Amino acid sequence: MGQARRKEKEKQESPPEPSAGQEPLAQGAWVKPEGLSRRGWAVLVGLILVIQFPLIHYALFRGDAEVTATIPYTQDFSDPGVVTRDFFTTGGYWRVIQGELLAPGVKNNPLWLQAPLPDDVAVELDVRSELPEGDIRVELFGNGVDPASGYVLMQGGQNNSVSAIARLDLNAPTLDALQRRAQRKAESSGGAADIASVFKDDTRVKVEARGTPVQAGRTYHWRIERRGTLLRWSIDGELFLELDDPRPLKGPGNDRLGLSGFESQIFWDNLRVDTPDRLPAKVAAATPAIPPGPYADDFERDTLGDAWNVTNPAATKIVDGALVVEQLHNRPVWLKRPLPRDAVIEFDAWTDSPQGDIKVEAWGDGRSFYAGDLRLQYTATGYVFIFGGWKNTQSAIARKSEHTPDRVTRDGAAVVPGKRHHFKVTRRGDTLAWELDGQPFLTLKDATPLEGSRNQYFGFSGWQTRVHFDNLKIEPLAP
Template sequence: MGQARRKEKQDQSPTEPAPSQEPSVGTAWVKPAGLTRKGWAVLVGLILVIQFPLIHYALFRGQPDARATVPYAQDFSEPGVVQRDFFSTGGYWRVTQGELLAPGVKNNPLWLQAALPDDVAVEFDVRSELPAGDIRVELFGNGRDPASGYILVQGGWNNALSVIARRDLNAPSLDALRRRAARKGQANVDLKASGFFKEDTKVRVELRGQPVQAGRTYHWRIERRGSLLRWFVDGELMLELDDPFPLKGPGQDRLGLSGFESQIFWDNLRVDTPDKLPFTAAPRAPTPPPGPYADDFNRDTLGDAWSATNPSAVKLVDGALVVELMHNRPMWLKQPIPTNAVIEFDAWTDNPEGDIKVEAWGDGRSFYAGDLRLQYTATGYVFIFGGWRNTQSAIARQNEHTNDRAVRDGAAVVAGKRHHIKITRSGGTLTWELDGQPFLTLKDPAPLEGPRNQYFGFSGWKNRVHFDNLKIQPLAP
C-alpha cells in the first residue's frame, strides 16, 4: 500500500486538539503532591544517620579528661607537655625554646586538663610579639568551647580595650546594665535581687587605654575568692568582676590559654588556691586628694603636673597651651578633680572648622591607640565644641557617636574668637555655659565616679587649638 497523500494524513489525525503545555486562562493552580508520611520518615532517618556523630558528641560527650591536677606548675621546658597535659580543638600550639607559643590560634584555647578549685589563683608570664596585642585567657570554661566561662583579654579590639567578659566577648558592659536599671528608677539597686543580673546573663567589665606593648613580658595573676574575680598585671589591679552567680563546678572548671592573630608566648604557669599561691599587689603611687587647681600656662615647659599621652602634639606658646594632631590622646592633669566641681577655661582656634575638645572625669591615663579611621571611646565625659567641621557640639558619655549624647546642631566656634567655657557637675547633671550663656546639659542616670573617673584632660583630633586660664573648683554646697 502506498503512502497516504497529505490530505489523507490530515483526515486521519484526531479531531480533538492536543493538550496545551501552558495552563489555560482561569485554570486554578494545583499544589504538587508532597512527601508521604513514609517519605518524611525516610528523610528524617537519613538526616539522623548522617548527623549521628555530631548529635552523639553534643549529647553524650561528658566531661573533658583530667590528666593533670592542681596545684600545677609548668615552665614549658619539655615539648611533649602540650600533648600530655593540654587539649585544643585547633591552632598549632607548641613549645619552642622553653616557652609555649600560640601562633595566631584564632580563638582556639589550649585547655589545661585539670579541674580548677572554686577559689583559685593563676599566674604566668606572657608577651605578644605583634602590635595587635590581644592576649586572651579563659577561666572556668568547659574545657572545649571558647567563651564558655570568663574571658580575659588584654589589648583586644585593635589593642584599645581590655575586658573580663562573662560568656560573651561582645556582651554589654556591667555599666550599661546598671544604667538600664537606673532608667527604670532603680539606681544603685542590687542587680541580682532586682532580676537584672541572672544566671544566664552575659556581661563584661572593661578598661580602655592600656595597650599591650609588643615584645614586653607581662606577669598576670588571676584569682577568685567566692564571687569576686580579680585580674592583676605586673602587680597592679587591671579589672575585677563580682559575679552574683559565679561559674563553677563540673562543666565550669577549666583554664584555657588563648589568642587570636598575635604571636603570643607563655611561660612559668602556676595554678593553685589563693592562700597557697601568695601574692602582694604592687603599691600604688600616692596621689593628692581631689581639690582645686589653676594653670595659666605662662611658662616654658608643662612640668610635672601634666601627663601628655601624645607629647609631640602639645606645646606652650605665648603663655597658652597649644594642641595639634592629638588624635584623641589627651593631656591629663595628674591631680584628681572633685566629683562635683566647676571647670573653667578659655579656648580658641583660627581654623573655621572648630573642633575644640576636653575630657572630664576620665581615668587620667587612657588614650586612643587604634586605627585612626575608627572611633574612640573615652573613659569620662567628652565635651566637643564645634565638632564634625563645626556643625555640631555635644556632651558625650564616653562614646561620641551614640544617641544618649546631649547635642546642639549648627556652627558654634568663631574662628579667632577667645571663647570662655564653664562646665559644672552636680551628681549626674552636667551643664555647659559658653561665653556666659547656657549651652548644653546632660543628665546621666548612672554617673561616672570613683577612682577611675576623677581626672581632667585637654584633647583634640586634628586642628590647632589654644587653651588658657584653667580653673577647677569644688562645687559649693
C-alpha cells in the same frame, strides 16, 4: 582508503541505539554519567572513616583531659618547648617568642593548661594585645578541649567595645535578665526573689562592662580568683567584674584553664596558678594621695613637667605660654591631680583652623588613650566636651562615646578661627553645665554619674586640628 576510514570513524562516534521503550537521543544531548558502584561507595566510605578516625574516636570515647602539669604552676615562657609539654590546643599557631607566649589570631582555639584546677583558685598573668581588635580571652573551669565549656573572661570583645564574664556562652543573656526572671517567678508564687530558683547546671548567663576598650600595646595584669561561688576578675589591681554562680562549674570536665583570643595578636607572660590562700593578691605600696583640686596652670614654661601625663608626646608641646596639641588622635594630656567630685573647670582655647574641633575630657581615668585604627571610633573613660566638631558643624557633651544617642548636641558652626574662647564647665550632682564665652551652651544630666577612683581626672584632648589651651583653673564646689 580515506573514505573507508571516515565511515569507520562516523560509526565509532555514533550514539548507541535506544532500547525498546526509550526515545531516541537528540544529537549532542547530555548523557548522565554512571555513578559509583556499590564497591566504589564502600571504598569511599572506608577512606573517610580512616581519615577521620582520630576525631570520631575522640568524640565517642574521649575521657578526661590529659595531665602533664601540676598546681601550683608558674610559667615565664622562657622555654619554647613548654607549649607542647604543658599545654594542649585543637588549633592556632601558639608559640613562644622572646620569652612571651604568642597567640596570633587563634580564632577561639584555647591553649589549655594540662593541669586540674582546685575548686578555689587564683590565676595571675600579664597580657597585651598588639592590634586594635583587643579581644583578650581566658577560659576558666572549661573541659580542656572545647571553647566556652566553662567561664569565659573577655576583655575588649565585639570590636573592642564590650568586656564580660560569660558562663558557657559569650552570647548568653545578662545577669540582669536572669534576675528579672527570678522576680517574675517570685511574684507569681508569692515568695521572695531568688536567682537560684531559675538557675540550672546548663544556665548560660553573663555580666558585662562597656566603654572599657583594650589599648593596643599596653600590658595589663590580670588576677582571677574564685572562692566558693564567687568569681572575681581584677585588672591592674582594681576589681573589674564579678559573677556569683549558685551552681559553680567544677570537677572533672570543668577543671581546666585556657588562654584564648580571636583575631588579635596577643602576648602572654608570667602565668601563675594556685589556691587563693597560697597566691594572695599583692597590695601595692601606698603612695601619698594627691588631694583633689584646686589647681591652676598658665603654662608659662618650656615643658609641661611632672604634673601632667602626656599620652602622645610627639603631638604635644608648649608654645608662647600655651599648651598646643596637633594630630593628637584622642590621646589626652591628663592632669595627674584628681578632680573634685563637684567642681568648676575653666580654661581658654582657640584654633586658627576653620575645621574647629576643640575637645577636652573630664572625670576620666587619667591614663587611657586611643591607640587603635584611626578609622575606628574611640570610647573615652569620662565626659567628652566637643566644641565645633565634625568640621565645625556640631558641638556636644558625650558620656564616654561621641557617637551614641545619649549625648547632648548643638548644631551649627561654633569655633571662630583665631578667637580665644573661654570655657566654663560646672558639675554638681548629676548635672554638667557648659558655659561658653559667658553664655549657657549645653547641659547634660546623667542618671548614673561617672565617679570614683576611675573617674576623677581632667585631660586636654583633640583629633587633628592644631589647638591652643591656656589659663586652666579648677575649683571645688562647696557641698
